[in-house]
Amino acid sequence: DAMVIQNPRYQVTQFGKPVTLSCSQTLNHNVMYWYQQKSSQAPKLLFHYYDKDFNNEADTPDNFQSRRPNTSFCFLDIRSPGLGDAAMYLCATSRVFGTSVADTQYFGPGTRLTVL
């Protein structure tokens, strides 16, 4: 089945120790998104890639970076995790047509990050 895969499902890191979360997709969608979701809150978009074009949200901290080496993979790097970065990180994909139509967004199962 075509899907969005995230690894690992659970990640524990130490305060200040860099961590990388990965996302892959078999849907061949041209857009990939990274969201942060804290307890009892809605998902918050961090950034997204439209093909190879990176689009950062204005309020995403510099501590968060992303890479998309090819269509299928996207990575979220947290350079120096703080206690406030503990959250669920969700990857999503969608197909966008031209400049005016975006299709359904599909989410991966998420990576739950704990910062000690």
Added chain:
Amino acid sequence: GIQVEQSPPDLILQEGANSTLRCNFSDSVNNLQWFHQNPWGQLINLFYIPSGTKQNGRLSATTVATERYSLLYISSSQTTDSGVYFCAVEQGRGSTLGRLYFGRGTQLTVWP
């Protein structure tokens, strides 16, 4: 930015009951999606519904774009329906196309 409001914030039902969840939005949108977040945290897409009515089994959704609201109907609820239901709207152009604005969700609990 666009405001998305969901109601009610919490809903507790007995198994077999019906329910209606509402989503209001403050501006015109390209599309609207309903998601169910299960207890393990995964967001499952339920409907992509910029306008009109769609049905999928016990669930149906209606969006009235001109009046800026959408409704999600759950009939004969089951315990597996428990979780958080999110409404999200999209109104981007160009590089912001596809960017979703989420409501705060409705927490649904279904008791046996």
